[in-house]
Amino acid sequence: MASDEVLIQTAISSWEQVIKRVGTLCLSCSAEQLLVEVAPGKNRISYLWGHLTAVNDAMFSVLRLGERLHLELDAVFIAQPDRSVPLPTSTEIAKCWEDVHTELLSRFKTLSSKEWLERHGNVSPEEFEPNPTRNRLAVLLGRTNHASYHFGQMMLAKPKAP
Amino acid sequence: MASDEVLIQTAISSWEQVIKRVGTLCLSCSAEQLLVEVAPGKNRISYLWGHLTAVNDAMFSVLRLGERLHLELDAVFIAQPDRSVPLPTSTEIAKCWEDVHTELLSRFKTLSSKEWLERHGNVSPEEFEPNPTRNRLAVLLGRTNHASYHFGQMMLAKPKAP
Numbered sequence: 001m002a003s004d005e006v007l008i009q010t011a012i013s014s015w016e017q018v019i020k021r022v023g024t025l026c027l028s029c030s031a032e033q034l035l036v037e038v039a040p041g042k043n044r045i046s047y048l049w050g051h052l053t054a055v056n057d058a059m060f061s062v063l064r065l066g067e068r069l070h071l072e073l074d075a076v077f078i079a080q081p082d083r084s085v086p087l088p089t090s091t092e093i094a095k096c097w098e099d100v101h102t103e104l105l106s107r108f109k110t111l112s113s114k115e116w117l118e119r120h121g122n123v124s125p126e127e128f129e130p131n132p133t134r135n136r137l138a139v140l141l142g143r144t145n146h147a148s149y150h151f152g153q154m155m156l157a158k159p160k161a162p
Numbered sequence: 163m164a165s166d167e168v169l170i171q172t173a174i175s176s177w178e179q180v181i182k183r184v185g186t187l188c189l190s191c192s193a194e195q196l197l198v199e200v201a202p203g204k205n206r207i208s209y210l211w212g213h214l215t216a217v218n219d220a221m222f223s224v225l226r227l228g229e230r231l232h233l234e235l236d237a238v239f240i241a242q243p244d245r246s247v248p249l250p251t252s253t254e255i256a257k258c259w260e261d262v263h264t265e266l267l268s269r270f271k272t273l274s275s276k277e278w279l280e281r282h283g284n285v286s287p288e289e290f291e292p293n294p295t296r297n298r299l300a301v302l303l304g305r306t307n308h309a310s311y312h313f314g315q316m317m318l319a320k321p322k323a324p
Contacts, residue, residue: 001294006279007169010295014303039201039318117168132163133172141176141303148307149314156201156315 004113011137012108015144019101022052022151026097029159031090038153045157047082048150050093054078057100059143062121063136065107070096111136166275173299174270177306181263184214184313188259191321193252200315207319209244210312212255216240219262221305224283225298227269232258273298 001009026034026049034046043051054073060066073096076085087093116137119128128134163171188196188211196208205213216235222228235258238247249255278299281290290296 003276003279004166004169006294006297007166007275007299010297010299011173011303013295014300014307018307042318113169114165117165132168133175135168135172137169137172138176141173141306144303145176145180145306145310148310149317152311152314153318155311156204156318 002113008111008113008116008137011140011144012105015108015140016105018144018147018151019056022049022147022154023097023101025151025154025158026090027094029090033157033159034090036157036159038157043082043153045154046087046090046093047077048154049097050077050087052147052150053093053097053100055146056104056143057096059104059139060107062139063107064121065104065111069099069103108140116140164275170273170275170278170299173302173306174267177270177302178267180306180309180313181218184211184309184316185259185263187313187316187320188252189256191252195321196252198319198321200319205244205315207316208249208252208255209239210316211259212239212249214309214312215255215259215262217308218266218305219258221266221301222269224301225269226283227266227273231261231265270302278302 026045029045034049035044037044038048050073053070054077057068057070057073060068076087088096117132117135119125119134120136120139123134188207191207196211197206199206200210212235215232216239219230219232219235222230238249250258279294279297281287281296282298282301284301285296
């Protein structure tokens with residue numbers, strides 16, 4: 001493998017690792033456990049799970065990788081804070097989570113290292129020119145950090161093993 | 163800049179961004195605010211700050227970049243959970259945080275992209291051979307995720323603006 005391909009593969013592995021941890025935690029929770037707040041008055045695990053699904057679904061647009069799969073999630077999980085509107089069931093969130101992350105990973109694998117270095121969809125060519133680190137890889141790393149951030153919160157409410 | 167250098171620079175920028183956020187949050191807290199728990203019965207901000215300092219200080223060894231600066235932190239922030247032993251003052255933690263991250267960043271900048279792809283110090287040549295993603299870059303990304311994970315927790319206890 002060429003060195004820049006190993007660099008990209010390392011970043012994708014880091015993403016996969018975090019996404020897998022979030023999925024494993026959420027799928028191991030009962031519907032009741034998913035409704036536990038991560039701290040008093042803060043978001044519930046279920047809301048954070050849907051929030052990560054919605055934010056990651058938007059990566060299709062930001063990375064210019066095609067149409068989003070579940071635009072409907074934004075109204076519940078991005079436009080509104082938790083407890084504003086009823087949440088989808090855990091089965092529905094789980095399905096969206098699975099759809100989005102399976103499809104994202106398969107699209108990631110189609111990009112060459114050169115394409116990972118192209119500008120991302122939220123930056124103009126004029127802004128990109130002096131700052132070539134505002135590329136697709138920066139979005140992947142940023143979203144990996146974002147998922148880690150909320151995973152740390154979810155872990156505070158992780159149900160104890162019986 | 164060659165493409166593999168831009169890839170590495172993107173990863174270092176992601177690290178810098180997270181480290182800066184943690185530092186800004188912790189330095190903006192009073193000594194009293196640093197002793198707030200992120201959730202009932204969980205770690206205090208101050209403990210997490212020292213924990214991240216200790217774990218990141220260990221990157222000098224894992225990345226084979228020379229001697230660690232503050233080995234003494236491990237006894238308090240890694241070997242023991244919060245509330246086991248008295249914590250250093252916030253001024254002491256802040257100084258270690260600054261030392262470690264200034265020095266790490268300057269060492270990061272001395273590594274070529276080829277060197278980032280060399281195996282990290284916790285993997286043997288035999289384990290590395292079939293899995294070239296167990297390289298120094300993987301450590302950088304892993305520690306960035308680890309800092310994001312605890313930053314998400316700290317943010318739950320972030321003091322409200324007056």
